[in-house]
Amino acid sequence: MAFEPPQRLVRALGETRRNGAAEWLEKLPEQVHQATALRELTVERVQAPGGRSSLVVMVRQVDGTPAVLKLAPDRARPEHERAALAHWDGFGAVQLLNPGDTPGVLLLERLHPEVSVRSLPEAKALLEAAGTLRRLWVEPPAGHVFETVAERTGRQAEAMRAGADAETGPLVEAALAAREDLLAGPPEERLLHGTFRQSKVLAGERLPWLAVGPDPVVGECAFDLARLVRDRVEDLIGSPSGASITRRRVKRLAESLDLDQERLRGWTLFRAVESGVRARRVGRAQDAELLLEFAGWL
Numbered sequence: 001m002a003f004e005p006p007q008r009l010v011r012a013l014g015e016t017r018r019n020g021a022a023e024w025l026e027k028l029p030e031q032v033h034q035a036t037a038l039r040e041l042t043v044e045r046v047q048a049p050g051g052r053s054s055l056v057v058m059v060r061q062v063d064g065t066p067a068v069l070k071l072a073p074d075r076a077r078p079e080h081e082r083a084a085l086a087h088w089d090g091f092g093a094v095q096l097l098n099p100g101d102t103p104g105v106l107l108l109e110r111l112h113p114e115v116s117v118r119s120l121p122e123a124k125a126l127l128e129a130a131g132t133l134r135r136l137w138v139e140p141p142a143g144h145v146f147e148t149v150a151e152r153t154g155r156q157a158e159a160m161r162a163g164a165d166a167e168t169g170p171l172v173e174a175a176l177a178a179r180e181d182l183l184a185g186p187p188e189e190r191l192l193h194g195t196f197r198q199s200k201v202l203a204g205e206r207l208p209w210l211a212v213g214p215d216p217v218v219g220e221c222a223f224d225l226a227r228l229v230r231d232r233v234e235d236l237i238g239s240p241s242g243a244s245i246t247r248r249r250v251k252r253l254a255e256s257l258d259l260d261q262e263r264l265r266g267w268t269l270f271r272a273v274e275s276g277v278r279a280r281r282v283g284r285a286q287d288a289e290l291l292l293e294f295a296g297w298l
């Protein structure tokens with residue numbers, strides 16, 4: 001199969017050269033050929049613009065059933081995604097069709113990638129997204145392989161300290177202090193999506209909405225919901241009442257899922273600052289500006 005990987009994926013992998021990302025991208029055409037030949041899949045098209053950490057290919061199985069072939073480098077933790085999808089077994093999330101298979105290659109049920117919850121009016125989108133997320137918060141499997149929230153945010157905290165400067169320093173300190181407070185109590189053990197947002201919820205056939213693309217982690221539910229709070233951040237920043245809308249959103253989402261409002265606010269602050277500092281580090285200045293301004297409202 002001759003193809004050009006989507007530029008969004010190429011740019012994202014270009015932001016980091018560690019963990020073999022460049023080598024993986026170079027070998028990608030051959031990997032796709034091998035994966036489709038082994039499974040007797042017919043390729044329809046590569047999904048574009050696609051994601052920032054994986055290649056998604058629309059395929060048909062030998063019996064004509066539509067499916068999705070997803071290939072991801074090790075740094076994207078595809079085997080953790082496989083384990084989470086297998087544990088959810090289609091409940092609230094896309095169905096995994098190859099539970100035990102080639103590392104880094106996932107065969108998934110076909111959803112409607114052109115129709116995400118983000119296409120709905122904002123209030124409806126938040127409601128549907130939150131309802132989908134609730135289904136995913138289950139007990140993790142025994143002996144699981146997933147990171148904990150404490151472990152993941154610990155790595156992120158180190159990078160935040162290293163990337164802080166005079167401009168971002170106060171926000172970084174506030175975010176790190178919030179993390180320390182949030183981790184002070186006994187940890188909650190729930191399997192979380194890890195990178196949940198409106199665009200990660202797609203229209204399906206089995207259920208109206210199903211989650212895709214998890215980077216699973218184990219911890220408290222407020223951590224998972226925090227990323228949803230800042231969805232459509234560009235619209236929030238562009239609104240003269242963006243700060244008050246954000247505070248109301250925190251309150252509404254916390255109440256709708258029976259979570260502590262202050263814990264949701266704290267994790268929203270941490271995750272926004274972490275994303276903003278990381279965006280600055282890799283040269284995405286506009287994204288960084290939006291995220292850090294948003295974090296300042298919290």
